[in-house]
Amino acid sequence: MAELSIDSVLERYALGTYRWSIYAACGLLIGVEGYDAYVVSILAPIIAGGLNIPIPAMGFVFTAQATGMAIGFYTLPMLADRIGRRGIIVLGSLAFALLTFASTLATDLQSFTAIRFLAFTALGGTMPNIVALVTEFVPSARRGQLITWLFITHGLGASVAGLSGPVFVAAHSWKLALWAGGGLLLLLVPFLYLYLPESCRFLLNRNPQDPRIARTLRRIEPGLVAPAGTRFTTPEHKGDGLPLAGLFREGRAPMTILLWIAMGCTLCVTQTLTAWSSTYLHVLCGLEISTATHMSALGAIGAIAGPVLLTALMKRLGLSLALATTLVISFVTMSAHALIPLWPSLGWGLGACFGLFLIGAQAGLNSLVASSYPTSVRSTGIGWAGGIGRVTSMIGPALGGVMLAAGWNAWQVYPTVCAPLLAAAIAMLVFHMIKAAEGQEKEASAPAAAQPLRPVPEH
DSSP: OOEEETHHHHTOSOOHHHHHHHHHHHHHHHHHHHHHHHHHHHTHHHHHHHTTOOGGGHHHHHHHHHHHHHHHHHHHHHHHHHHOHHHHHHHHHHHHHHHHHHHTTOOSHHHHHHHHHHHHHHHHHHHHHHHHHHHTTSOGGGHHHHHHHHTHHHHHHHHHHHHHHHHHHHHTOHHHHHHHHHHHHHHHHHHHHHHOOOOHHHHHHHOTTOHHHHHHHHHHSTTOOOOTTOEEEOSSOOOOSOHHHHTSTTTTHHHHHHHHHHHHHHHHHHHHHHHHHHHHHHHTSOOOHHHHHHHHHHHHHHHHHHHHHHHHHHHHHOHHHHHHHHHHHHHHHHHGGGGTTTOTTHHHHHHHHIIIIIIHHHHHHHHHHHHHSOGGGHHHHHHHHHHHHHHHHHHHHHHHHHHHHTTOOHHHHHHHHHTHHHHHHHHHHHHHHHHHHHHHHHHHHSOGGGSOOOOOOOO
16 A cells, blocks of 8 residues: 655645645635624724614623634634534635624614624634644744734735725715625635635544545645555644643643633733724724724734734744733833823824734734644644633623723723733743743753764774
């Protein structure tokens, strides 16, 4: 029986046309979903007016979205580690598109909140599997950079939402902004169904002789010779038992806990500021609603450059130290929003800093999580780290609304909302120290036979 290692193809540094096309398709999907997820936040005051509800009541919507994301992150990725990434991505994208359309039919807070909850449940199941699929098609030597860069498209989608949302409102209403995003995502679904492949690493774990592996590898390397019945192999260890338990096996427990802390704290702040950015600038900083909306949109533009900045830091410091540095800078710049009532023009630069540092750090954390787990538990690892973040991001937007309703001022709100970023930075420092210690242990335990033998000098 012929045997062939899939790593001989998948670990090649050059991606080639086919793998770049998979990467681009997943990036486009993340960008469209970034638009659909962000447009409600950027238009929150306008949507509140359309539903005849007070602006702070939008906190219920943001909390429901975070709850739906958490449920999606916790459940569907574990299913994907059993049945595959591709089907979850296609069905989740279809459901999110249809529910985005359905949200424009809502006439009150209760129905709008319920529909957005269901939509974000679908989104929560889709996003971790997109990241997992891309991770399993790119070489490990380029994984950190490419997964981080993948989230540039999320920033692009969010920036389009911020820039086009007010235009759609002026042309028709806030509903047109949702129709545009849902329609584009719906157009992508047939393409994904026909074109998107299943992960070769996942297929190998299920059946090393699955013919779909050969078909996909031939698309990556057209000259590949793999006769029918070829048994495909990989040096990666296949996990046993439940995927969730695998997150804590083989010494992964400290790493998993630290990743959960960092992801939970960072997502809490990200979602709170995303949800309330325009409203805070309008209510706490005294800016006109149109100015606040455009200022918030700069955060999405900054998110395009954020992953690029982070990868530059990665080359000097490594990913975990680069993340710790970026998270501290994020705390300082986001807390500095409290200065905007004194210097309104400062808001334009700080708006860009939201995307440049905070969204950039979020992209880097997603990359670190995806790179830290083997194929057998990768979707579960990404899903549960994101799920922890979604649980904390239920609390953040809700408390953000409570602070607003209680009449807190900018100096009370911004530093309080941003404080979890310091805890995330500490978690990344500890993560770096643990990985450095593990690296030293591996070097110390390397067998002496691995060193070249030297001839004994003759006397």
